[in-house]
Amino acid sequence: MKNYGFTLRQLQYVLAVAEMMNFRRAAERCNVSQPSLSAQVAEMESSLGVPLFERDRRGVLVTAAGQELIARARRVLVAADDFVDAANRFIDPLAGTLRIGVIPTIGPYLLPLVAPALRKAYPRLMLVWIEDKTDALVRSISHGDLDAALLALEADMGDLEHQAIAVDPFVLAAPSGRKLGRAGAPVTMNQLRGERILLLDEGHCFRDQVLEYCSGGKLEELGFRATSLPTLVQMVSSGAGITLLPGIAVPAESQRSQLSIRRFSRPVPFRTIVLGWRRRSSLADVLGKIAKTLRVTLESDRRGTKGIGV
Amino acid sequence: MKNYGFTLRQLQYVLAVAEMMNFRRAAERCNVSQPSLSAQVAEMESSLGVPLFERDRRGVLVTAAGQELIARARRVLVAADDFVDAANRFIDPLAGTLRIGVIPTIGPYLLPLVAPALRKAYPRLMLVWIEDKTDALVRSISHGDLDAALLALEADMGDLEHQAIAVDPFVLAAPSGRKLGRAGAPVTMNQLRGERILLLDEGHCFRDQVLEYCSGGKLEELGFRATSLPTLVQMVSSGAGITLLPGIAVPAESQRSQLSIRRFSRPVPFRTIVLGWRRRSSLADVLGKIAKTLRVTLESDRRGTKGIGV
DNA sequence: TCATGCTGATAGGAATAACCTATCCAGAAG
DNA sequence: CTTCTGGATAGGTTATTCCTATCAGCATGA
Numbered sequence: 001m002k003n004y005g006f007t008l009r010q011l012q013y014v015l016a017v018a019e020m021m022n023f024r025r026a027a028e029r030c031n032v033s034q035p036s037l038s039a040q041v042a043e044m045e046s047s048l049g050v051p052l053f054e055r056d057r058r059g060v061l062v063t064a065a066g067q068e069l070i071a072r073a074r075r076v077l078v079a080a081d082d083f084v085d086a087a088n089r090f091i092d093p094l095a096g097t098l099r100i101g102v103i104p105t106i107g108p109y110l111l112p113l114v115a116p117a118l119r120k121a122y123p124r125l126m127l128v129w130i131e132d133k134t135d136a137l138v139r140s141i142s143h144g145d146l147d148a149a150l151l152a153l154e155a156d157m158g159d160l161e162h163q164a165i166a167v168d169p170f171v172l173a174a175p176s177g178r179k180l181g182r183a184g185a186p187v188t189m190n191q192l193r194g195e196r197i198l199l200l201d202e203g204h205c206f207r208d209q210v211l212e213y214c215s216g217g218k219l220e221e222l223g224f225r226a227t228s229l230p231t232l233v234q235m236v237s238s239g240a241g242i243t244l245l246p247g248i249a250v251p252a253e254s255q256r257s258q259l260s261i262r263r264f265s266r267p268v269p270f271r272t273i274v275l276g277w278r279r280r281s282s283l284a285d286v287l288g289k290i291a292k293t294l295r296v297t298l299e300s301d302r303r304g305t306k307g308i309g310v
Numbered sequence: 311m312k313n314y315g316f317t318l319r320q321l322q323y324v325l326a327v328a329e330m331m332n333f334r335r336a337a338e339r340c341n342v343s344q345p346s347l348s349a350q351v352a353e354m355e356s357s358l359g360v361p362l363f364e365r366d367r368r369g370v371l372v373t374a375a376g377q378e379l380i381a382r383a384r385r386v387l388v389a390a391d392d393f394v395d396a397a398n399r400f401i402d403p404l405a406g407t408l409r410i411g412v413i414p415t416i417g418p419y420l421l422p423l424v425a426p427a428l429r430k431a432y433p434r435l436m437l438v439w440i441e442d443k444t445d446a447l448v449r450s451i452s453h454g455d456l457d458a459a460l461l462a463l464e465a466d467m468g469d470l471e472h473q474a475i476a477v478d479p480f481v482l483a484a485p486s487g488r489k490l491g492r493a494g495a496p497v498t499m500n501q502l503r504g505e506r507i508l509l510l511d512e513g514h515c516f517r518d519q520v521l522e523y524c525s526g527g528k529l530e531e532l533g534f535r536a537t538s539l540p541t542l543v544q545m546v547s548s549g550a551g552i553t554l555l556p557g558i559a560v561p562a563e564s565q566r567s568q569l570s571i572r573r574f575s576r577p578v579p580f581r582t583i584v585l586g587w588r589r590r591s592s593l594a595d596v597l598g599k600i601a602k603t604l605r606v607t608l609e610s611d612r613r614g615t616k617g618i619g620v
Numbered sequence: 621t622c623a624t625g626c627t628g629a630t631a632g633g634a635a636t637a638a639c640c641t642a643t644c645c646a647g648a649a650g
Numbered sequence: 651c652t653t654c655t656g657g658a659t660a661g662g663t664t665a666t667t668c669c670t671a672t673c674a675g676c677a678t679g680a
Contacts, residue, residue: 005394042629049397049398068400079386083379090375
């Protein structure tokens, strides 16, 4: 039986240094004295035979070997986290804290709809929601900083396991004066030719989807950034152009008087909202249950308000 | 920064107990005294709050939680192994030992062809070959007992990453007297109807492929087991029936005088020989290089002897 | 120029964890 | 009723990990 020559704690220390790029702050973060941490990191480097950091007087540099090994160290700790999570779930399967990410074009609209149902279904489960763009969330999940995320299936989700929650059709938002085909009839993609289509900021997967669907239209790069859907809608209602909106955002965003919301003709553009998590996460079955709760909640909700669905 | 409450060594101990189903032998395997191991396992259980084993007087039972947690513990250690491997490769990228599995219908025929080239290309690399059936090899890889394996792509390889090495067309082996269509012309699948097709033992992926290709033929379950291709060929040459052979085995197995080897007409049945390894293995790039060496060696070899290829 | 503040490394001693040998206790087998 | 085989317990030793205090190199700013 081989001796690993390093401990989980040493891996934590190395990770902390890599993250903080500073031994003192890393030590603080780990609740140990700086000499202890220094000693452990040095011990680890000598037992591996490879230096991970270059100690310069003004800070820390990560060596090439360090880059590679730190990523693998993180994997070890993610697996270890998973192990303790699994153990805890044997004590109480539906207790503890879940950190769930959600993208900005879903979060503000979906969470109010589902939060009460989740609280009711899992009273001992503390849900923490973190809003960020898809790629940041996916990275956080694989680093073990998040347990799951609500994403659009159509975006690049990396290697996540997932379950569908809802289908979210897109609609057209135009200034209320603007005529597009026969009033009330579904809008076709052709009718968008020549229109100024306003886009969300870069990094939003919803922007990418709109770009793909509207590749025929005249896409407008704006002088300033539309950092959120409310901003975008504000611009549309003041006559700057038209835009697409996810159906889920309509109830909240269509309150504006200057705005006209129109359905698209088939094939209706849409996205699939999914809950995704790390492959082989110990939380997989709890997350599966939560996904189901979300799906059921939204389905029954849809029958009431016609908010989401195709 | 959280405290894991357990050490890598404790995980090793738990794994050893799970494998040996006996504390004393597990301790021996870990080179510690039985009380030390017992104490560490108990310590771990209490810090997790979940018992992993039931100590019965006549041995050890694994609890339900144990089953689940032991699998996850193994993943932690596989990640840790990977970490040390990665570190070692920074010391010398092409040194060390690689344990490579190979299936019985490939090993005896392919290894003699490639071993000299590998020794020449990677003189500081010690290659250990382990022969077993596909599912056992795949399991060993994911347990970290093997680094890679030579398999048929058409079999169920689980979640392995892989690179193709060669395409291996199948041929027909019949007793030399037997007539099938025009002599010398390629044999069609239809001409096999009514023939007694002998099959390899269960568990060989080659058997499954033959079953799939010949689903129209009259497949013979034999009274005794054909545990290897030489056995099978022996039976064919003594007139018990016909069989399919992988092309790679032809040079070695066609020496028998009573045997006639025939090509198939298009579409020629074949398998794809690949080198597969654990996803995100730290050895991925070394294994990639080895795969390339194998591919190149076999290609140049083929141009010489017409052994493999389509 | 010289104090000050920031890096990380070093020294010595205290606390903790891991280990060993010897022994114990309970059930199974002879 | 003894012996064997399972694992748990006791007490002392060794190894590891940690702490505080201090050092050394380099930058900044008075």
